[in-house]
Amino acid sequence: MNNDWELVIGLEVHAQLKTESKLFSSSPNQFGSDPNSNVNFIDAGMPGMLPVMNSGCIEKAIKTGFALNFQINSYSVFERKNYFYADLPQGYQISQFEYPILTEGFVEIETENEVKKIRLERAHLEQDAGKSIHDIDPKYSFIDLNRVGTPLLEIVSYPDFNSADEVISYLTSLRQILMYIDVCDGNMQEGSLRADVNLSVKKPNAELGTRCEIKNMNSFKFIRQAIEYESKRQIQVLESGGKIDQNTLLFDTSTGETRAMRSKEFAHDYRYFPDPDLLPVHIAEDQIEKVKSTIGELPQQKLLRYVNEFKLEKDIAKIIISEKAYAEFFENLISAKLIHPKLAASWLVGDIFSFIKEKDLQIVDIADKSSKIIQLLEMIEKGTISNKVAKDILIEILQKNKEPVLLVKELGLEQVSDNEELERIVEEALIGEEDNIKKFQSGSDRVLGYFVGKCLKATKGKGNPKVINDLLIKKLK
Amino acid sequence: MPTIKEIKNQLSNKNISVQELYNVYYDKAKKSKLNSFNHLLDPEYNKENINSSQARYNEGKDLSLDGIPLGIKDLFCTKGVPTTASSKILEKFIPEYESHVTQNLLNDGSLFLGKNNCDEFAMGSSNETSFFGPVINPWKNKNNTDSQLVPGGSSGGSASAVAEGICVASIGTDTGGSIRQPASLCGVVGLKPTFGSCSRWGVVAFASSLDQAGPITNSVEDAAYLLNSISSHDPNDSTCSNHKRENFLEGVGKGFDRPITVGIPSDYLKDINSDIAEQIENTKKHLSKLNVNIVDVEFTTTDFALSTYYIIAPAEASSNLARYDGIRYGYRGCGNTLEEIYVNSRSEGFGEEVIRRILIGTYVLSAGYYDAYYRKAQKVRKLIKNDFQRIYNEVDFILTPTTPNEAFQIGEKLDPISMYMNDIFTVPTSLAGLPAISLPSGLSKNGLPLGIQLIGNYFQEKSLLQMASLLEKEFCFNE
Numbered sequence: 001m002n003n004d005w006e007l008v009i010g011l012e013v014h015a016q017l018k019t020e021s022k023l024f025s026s027s028p029n030q031f032g033s034d035p036n037s038n039v040n041f042i043d044a045g046m047p048g049m050l051p052v053m054n055s056g057c058i059e060k061a062i063k064t065g066f067a068l069n070f071q072i073n074s075y076s077v078f079e080r081k082n083y084f085y086a087d088l089p090q091g092y093q094i095s096q097f098e099y100p101i102l103t104e105g106f107v108e109i110e111t112e113n114e115v116k117k118i119r120l121e122r123a124h125l126e127q128d129a130g131k132s133i134h135d136i137d138p139k140y141s142f143i144d145l146n147r148v149g150t151p152l153l154e155i156v157s158y159p160d161f162n163s164a165d166e167v168i169s170y171l172t173s174l175r176q177i178l179m180y181i182d183v184c185d186g187n188m189q190e191g192s193l194r195a196d197v198n199l200s201v202k203k204p205n206a207e208l209g210t211r212c213e214i215k216n217m218n219s220f221k222f223i224r225q226a227i228e229y230e231s232k233r234q235i236q237v238l239e240s241g242g243k244i245d246q247n248t249l250l251f252d253t254s255t256g257e258t259r260a261m262r263s264k265e266f267a268h269d270y271r272y273f274p275d276p277d278l279l280p281v282h283i284a285e286d287q288i289e290k291v292k293s294t295i296g297e298l299p300q301q302k303l304l305r306y307v308n309e310f311k312l313e314k315d316i317a318k319i320i321i322s323e324k325a326y327a328e329f330f331e332n333l334i335s336a337k338l339i340h341p342k343l344a345a346s347w348l349v350g351d352i353f354s355f356i357k358e359k360d361l362q363i364v365d366i367a368d369k370s371s372k373i374i375q376l377l378e379m380i381e382k383g384t385i386s387n388k389v390a391k392d393i394l395i396e397i398l399q400k401n402k403e404p405v406l407l408v409k410e411l412g413l414e415q416v417s418d419n420e421e422l423e424r425i426v427e428e429a430l431i432g433e434e435d436n437i438k439k440f441q442s443g444s445d446r447v448l449g450y451f452v453g454k455c456l457k458a459t460k461g462k463g464n465p466k467v468i469n470d471l472l473i474k475k476l477k
Numbered sequence: 478m479p480t481i482k483e484i485k486n487q488l489s490n491k492n493i494s495v496q497e498l499y500n501v502y503y504d505k506a507k508k509s510k511l512n513s514f515n516h517l518l519d520p521e522y523n524k525e526n527i528n529s530s531q532a533r534y535n536e537g538k539d540l541s542l543d544g545i546p547l548g549i550k551d552l553f554c555t556k557g558v559p560t561t562a563s564s565k566i567l568e569k570f571i572p573e574y575e576s577h578v579t580q581n582l583l584n585d586g587s588l589f590l591g592k593n594n595c596d597e598f599a600m601g602s603s604n605e606t607s608f609f610g611p612v613i614n615p616w617k618n619k620n621n622t623d624s625q626l627v628p629g630g631s632s633g634g635s636a637s638a639v640a641e642g643i644c645v646a647s648i649g650t651d652t653g654g655s656i657r658q659p660a661s662l663c664g665v666v667g668l669k670p671t672f673g674s675c676s677r678w679g680v681v682a683f684a685s686s687l688d689q690a691g692p693i694t695n696s697v698e699d700a701a702y703l704l705n706s707i708s709s710h711d712p713n714d715s716t717c718s719n720h721k722r723e724n725f726l727e728g729v730g731k732g733f734d735r736p737i738t739v740g741i742p743s744d745y746l747k748d749i750n751s752d753i754a755e756q757i758e759n760t761k762k763h764l765s766k767l768n769v770n771i772v773d774v775e776f777t778t779t780d781f782a783l784s785t786y787y788i789i790a791p792a793e794a795s796s797n798l799a800r801y802d803g804i805r806y807g808y809r810g811c812g813n814t815l816e817e818i819y820v821n822s823r824s825e826g827f828g829e830e831v832i833r834r835i836l837i838g839t840y841v842l843s844a845g846y847y848d849a850y851y852r853k854a855q856k857v858r859k860l861i862k863n864d865f866q867r868i869y870n871e872v873d874f875i876l877t878p879t880t881p882n883e884a885f886q887i888g889e890k891l892d893p894i895s896m897y898m899n900d901i902f903t904v905p906t907s908l909a910g911l912p913a914i915s916l917p918s919g920l921s922k923n924g925l926p927l928g929i930q931l932i933g934n935y936f937q938e939k940s941l942l943q944m945a946s947l948l949e950k951e952f953c954f955n956e
């Protein structure tokens with residue numbers, strides 16, 4: 001990045017709400033159904049059909065309000081945003097405009113060297129449109145109305161970002177929070193979380209530059225690429241004496257470039273006005289309190305607790321809280337208080353995550369094995385088996401769902417901590433090692449390692465290294 | 478004309494069968510030359526309903542509207558029956574669902590004779606904007622018997638058909654006077670209930686904050702019968718009230734056991750013609766006979782009502798009618814691009830008045846004009862509501878003329894503003910959302926019917942119908 005220029009970025013994030021039914025109709029709100037199968041008369045914009053608000057969406061908005069430090073407005077209004085498009089059956093989108101449900105919130109993000117507060121201007125509820133498919137037939141366009149009426153919460157930030165890193169950090173954290181409070185499934189590939197990026201560049205201390213809006217991106221990778229491309233483009237235009245036109249842009253993922261979708265002159269006049277089919281939304285104080293009690297622990301609160309209470313290293317704690325499902329899995333492992341959290345954490349982010357990653361699984365796919373993993377970790381904690389053996393058994397559990405206790409017995413893998421047996425092995429190991437014994441006695445610690453190794457080999461890895469170690473020192477002195 | 482009660486007695490006493498009754502009305506409707514139906518449902522179509530209705534009479538378990546042949550304004554979606562809103566754009570539209578109001582009527586045993594002609598998308602005051610041609614008023618000017626008169630609008634087909642006696646009653650809709658004005662011009666009773674009394678679910682929308690279903694009947698009692706059926710809570714219409722509905726028949730024909738005050742707004746009477754003035758004077762006499770207190774009242778907002786209405790209603794209409802785009806149903810014009818299809822479907826599918834109102838509505842909502850028009854109109858609307866509430870602190874009902882004139886000739890009023898003036902007395906009530914009834918009160922010098930409008934306070938339909946029934950007896954209009 002050219003150091004003379006500053007980036008100024010604001011984000012509009014559309015989060016699809018995780019609800020049973022749509023915002024204003026009883027059609028199922030689900031992804032991946034057959035085209036036009038989740039569509040009722042309301043969604044299809046049939047004559048005389050009326051929207052009825054799904055109160056579950058209000059609850060999700062209130063939850064988001066708490067999690068993102070918003071002011072939750074007791075009065076908000078649904079308005080009609082009028083425009084014509086083939087995948088918009090009513091000829092208008094029901095959204096909130098003048099009176100949004102949430103105003104003035106913030107999110108704290110971690111940047112390289114500081115915690116930065118990103119201010120949020122507003123968040124409002126609105127309907128999604130359907131999908132137009134133009135690329136499967138040379139002559140016809142196809143319309144899928146399944147997505148029509150899907151509830152969205154549009155979260156609008158102030159232009160508080162100065163780099164792609166900050167944007168990604170914010171989106172990561174936002175996604176995390178929304179998933180924690182069960183407002184959004186966070187599935188970016190399915191479009192559950194999409195972002196519009198407003199970007200301009202300016203010289204330090206100068207007035208804000210003209211901005212361009214890059215529409216509708218649903219991957220962190222592409223958002224980063226788009227920001228990098230677009231900021232370079234704007235800087236180039238300005239440095240060669242040109243000026244930026246206020247355009248709406250699309251990011252072409254195949255070329256990695258942005259291109260104009262429409263210019264300001266062709267900007268829609270949406271003719272917003274309050275939807276006369278719907279009453280204003282009134283939220284009572286007790287409703288807010290009721291929702292508040294359902295929110296649960298947010299990711300940042302968890303992180304603090306893991307570090308302070310469980311004494312986890314921050315980096316490890318961060319990995320565990322990065323997804324709600326990880327944290328839930330972790331907390332399940334330690335819930336019976338049989339295992340030290342640090343032990344559970346290191347096995348989780350170590351061998352368990354590697355296994356999942358290698359097999360391309362989700363944490364939920366192994367959720368049914370957690371009680372066996374707990375048994376395994378217990379054996380490790382008690383010293384019944386060695387780490388090395390435990391690693392092999394873990395794979396057996398994860399792959400074949402076998403009982404760890406049986407496995408250990410079956411394979412004779414129980415760690416030998418029996419002093420008598422180990423004493424015998426140690427004595428045997430020292431036979432004919434007079435030279436090395438002398439070396440140890442004259443101060444060479446390395447020899448100790450050699451002896452431990454030899455003893456372990458004799459136990460086929462089942463000997464408890466600590467016990468062997470202690471015995472050796474005793475004998476050698 | 479026989480009343481619902483009388484017909485039900487005939488059916489109960491087996492003087493006539495449900496089938497015979499239906500045939501009588503169907504044959505009359507078929508022969509009618511007044512174009513008041515867009516679509517008639519023949520006896521064969523209704524066979525099942527007729528038979529089950531007859532069976533209930535035979536068992537003495539008849540429902541409140543059992544066997545009564547009704548007209549339904551062609552704005553209500555009726556399952557399996559063409560529903561056109563009298564527009565080319567919906568000419569071939571057959572809904573897969575039944576509106577809440579018509580479902581209520583079916584549940585109460587009534588039979589649908591057909592779909593009444595109306596102004597296109599209920600936009601008009603003379604029923605001349607219908608794609609299926611104008612409806613003719615059964616009344617004739619005695620000084621000019623050759624001319625054909627409008628029935629008023631937009632529920633002109635409903636009013637004409639009830640006045641001609643080809644259906645027992647009809648359900649219309651009223652946005653700015655569309656029930657009351659045609660009722661007045663056709664000499665029948667028309668009730669617009671409080672906004673929120675009847676569900677709008679399944680009614681082709683014109684202006685959502687104003688549209689309300691209501692009965693057009695030959696008597697106040699019939700209106701009460703129908704209101705009992707159509708007024709009910711509907712969770713599918715967020716603006717439909719969930720208060721407990723009274724039995725509206727209870728008060729009909731009974732005197733009040735408390736003193737009643739009727740206010741007459743002097744500002745409504747400023748420029749009225751002598752025919753209209755006579756109706757009001759006459760009504761005052763009858764009210765005095767009924768021991769009703771009459772007081773002069775004065776609104777401060779009346780002058781602004783019509784322009785307020787013609788901002789809010791078109792604004793809502795411009796958005797409500799956006800769904801008629803030729804893509805999923807209805808008329809589709811030719812075009813090579815999406816935009817061409819839109820432009821051609823809508824330009825060819827909508828009539829002139831509908832296009833005019835869509836354009837007005839689009840304009841008043843546009844960036845830069847919204848505050849000056851739409852927002853200001855909403856503020857004035859609030860003032861109009863307040864104005865009514867101020868007056869209702871002093872009175873029980875408000876009496877006004879329903880229309881500024883008698884029925885006029887088809888094709889006579891060409892300029893839209895003079896057409897809009899027809900609604901001058903009905904529009905303020907609509908903006909306030911109050912219930913109002915038009916009652917035939919007498920004849921003009923040309924022998925044409927004229928009506929008076931009684932306005933009640935919110936959800937006071939029961940006492941409004943009671944008051945109307947007392948006046949009805951005084952007017953003796955039907956005799």
